[in-house]
Amino acid sequence: METMWEEVLEAKRANKCELTLTGQSVSNKIETSGLQVSVFELTHLKFLEISNTCLDVLPDNIGQLVNLNQLSLRNNKLHTISSHIEKLSKLKFLDLSVNQLEAIPDVLHKLTALQSLNISLNKVSSLPNLRGLFHLIYLNFANNNCSHFPESILDENFTQLSEIRANNNKISSIPGNIKKLLALKILDLNNNALVSVPGELGDCPKLKDIFLEGNKLSDKRLQKLVEQCRQKQILDYVRSHCPKTVSVDNKNTGQGKGKPGKKGNKKMENSKIDEILDKLKILHAGDSTFSVIVTTAVRDVRPYIIACIVRQVNFQGGEKFKKFIAMQTRLHDTICGKRNLGTIATHDLNRINGNVTYDARPPARIKLVPLGRKSEVTAEELYVQLNNEAETLRKEKKKNVYSGIHKYLYLLKDKSHYPCLVDESSQVISFPPITNSSGTKVTEDTTDIFLEVTGCSLSTCKEIMDALLQNMLQLGLGEPGSQDTSEESTCKQEGGETHDDNGTEKDKSPKKGLQLIVEQVKVVDEEGKLRVVYPSRTDLQLDGITVLRE
Numbered sequence: 001m002e003t004m005w006e007e008v009l010e011a012k013r014a015n016k017c018e019l020t021l022t023g024q025s026v027s028n029k030i031e032t033s034g035l036q037v038s039v040f041e042l043t044h045l046k047f048l049e050i051s052n053t054c055l056d057v058l059p060d061n062i063g064q065l066v067n068l069n070q071l072s073l074r075n076n077k078l079h080t081i082s083s084h085i086e087k088l089s090k091l092k093f094l095d096l097s098v099n100q101l102e103a104i105p106d107v108l109h110k111l112t113a114l115q116s117l118n119i120s121l122n123k124v125s126s127l128p129n130l131r132g133l134f135h136l137i138y139l140n141f142a143n144n145n146c147s148h149f150p151e152s153i154l155d156e157n158f159t160q161l162s163e164i165r166a167n168n169n170k171i172s173s174i175p176g177n178i179k180k181l182l183a184l185k186i187l188d189l190n191n192n193a194l195v196s197v198p199g200e201l202g203d204c205p206k207l208k209d210i211f212l213e214g215n216k217l218s219d220k221r222l223q224k225l226v227e228q229c230r231q232k233q234i235l236d237y238v239r240s241h242c243p244k245t246v247s248v249d250n251k252n253t254g255q256g257k258g259k260p261g262k263k264g265n266k267k268m269e270n271s272k273i274d275e276i277l278d279k280l281k282i283l284h285a286g287d288s289t290f291s292v293i294v295t296t297a298v299r300d301v302r303p304y305i306i307a308c309i310v311r312q313v314n315f316q317g318g319e320k321f322k323k324f325i326a327m328q329t330r331l332h333d334t335i336c337g338k339r340n341l342g343t344i345a346t347h348d349l350n351r352i353n354g355n356v357t358y359d360a361r362p363p364a365r366i367k368l369v370p371l372g373r374k375s376e377v378t379a380e381e382l383y384v385q386l387n388n389e390a391e392t393l394r395k396e397k398k399k400n401v402y403s404g405i406h407k408y409l410y411l412l413k414d415k416s417h418y419p420c421l422v423d424e425s426s427q428v429i430s431f432p433p434i435t436n437s438s439g440t441k442v443t444e445d446t447t448d449i450f451l452e453v454t455g456c457s458l459s460t461c462k463e464i465m466d467a468l469l470q471n472m473l474q475l476g477l478g479e480p481g482s483q484d485t486s487e488e489s490t491c492k493q494e495g496g497e498t499h500d501d502n503g504t505e506k507d508k509s510p511k512k513g514l515q516l517i518v519e520q521v522k523v524v525d526e527e528g529k530l531r532v533v534y535p536s537r538t539d540l541q542l543d544g545i546t547v548l549r550e
């Protein structure tokens with residue numbers, strides 16, 4: 001009888017919910033005798049990762065793991081996926097990226113609980129039928145050979161689909177029915193074969209980022225805007241100048257034809273602006289502004305980080321602080337994809353010494369006092385402690401459900417380096433995706449907060465930060481607004497001044513209401529070269545909130 005692999009034996013003995021098989025040692029075992037069948041006997045598994053191996057076939061036995069909600073098969077040699085995957089009815093996250101797949105079985109539409117689907121970096125020429133995946137939030141089929149945009153997702157029932165990554169394909173046209181994706185916020189079509197863009201794209205009400213670089217657009221004006229990366233101007237131009245390919249219901253879009261319609265829209269927009277009371281005020285980063293330095297070590301761990309500072313936060317009165325903590329937990333479970341897509345961390349700015357470095361280090365070299373604990377430990381020791389606590393809880397409750405930060409431990413399993421943020425006094429302030437340092441803990445007396453989001457996608461990190469700031473404003477954490485002569489980002493700019501439709505300079509004093517003051521933070525590399533600054537002019541384009549820029 002074949003000896004059970006150590007990783008599988010441990011998961012079976014401890015009745016674990018997660019199993020990670022990754023790296024050269026696992027690859028050698030697969031090459032010698034194939035993927036061990038005993039893996040598929042662990043029917044209690046909720047998370048399975050097989051990555052960075054020579055695995056070339058996903059066997060039919062995968063259908064036995066009926067309790068899986070996350071399956072990661074990233075960076076293998078897969079050229080075929082068993083249709084038995086359709087039996088994984090609880091699956092929410094499926095990652096098939098960086099393989100050699102030329103086709104995906106036409107059964108994915110049966111995985112109706114799916115929220116995230118990644119099939120990027122394969123050889124797929126067309127997507128299977130996805131109609132029915134109405135819980136889908138994130139779809140990534142970048143770096144394939146697709147020549148057509150997937151029609152099966154152009155359905156009003158895809159009410160949560162907010163991000164589509166389709167760059168580096170051979171897509172030649174965008175269907176007009178894309179207007180049915182009412183939740184779409186990010187559409188990446190860089191480096192395809194597009195020559196035109198349908199006007200219906202402008203009817204996607206939440207679309208903020210459209211990436212069209214590397215296409216040979218016949219409209220030279222649009223091509224120029226794309227090259228200049230002017231997101232808002234691109235969308236405005238699409239709405240006003242790009243022809244529509246299907247009939248339009250004027251009642252739904254609020255647009256007529258020609259100039260009268262545009263003028264009517266402008267008045268409606270101004271009316272809406274006048275009704276807004278709550279505002280985000282952006283302070284620009286200067287040469288001496290607090291910054292984050294990113295090392296090359298994080299590239300293969302958790303490569304992206306964005307950050308900002310929120311000034312004059314008001315936690316006083318009511319249950320604001322408790323709601324602030326609960327809000328972060330909610331975002332981690334939703335938009336952050338259980339911390340798979342991104343992790344939020346908040347710090348008392350006054351407890352941070354100097355600039356911050358975002359690094360990746362061996363677990364034994366990371367020392368901190370974790371939130372809720374009194375003693376300093378290494379990240380290695382903390383990982384062991386948390387694993388032991390999780391095992392004790394599992395035995396006490398007799399359930400395979402972990403609570404709190406214990407449920408995120410699998411994200412670090414078998415990793416040789418862990419990400420961390422360190423200030424100039426060598427204080428570790430953050431250990432994503434697990435915990436922050438007690439030394440920079442935010443309390444009810446905190447007034448200036450340093451916010452950071454780490455993840456594997458820059459656009460996702462920005463979307464998470466946008467949502468975090470919006471929720472902070474809605475929780476009433478800002479200060480009462482006062483007169484301000486800053487420009488409103490939602491008004492038309494001419495020569496640096498704000499004007500109304502008749503060219504008359506408008507009263508630029510915002511109405512009183514809550515105002516959240518957000519200060520930009522630069523992220524730079526080790527040589528000081530700027531990588532990203534947040535929030536930039538293309539960030540924080542939020543419905544129902546006015547953004548004032550210094």
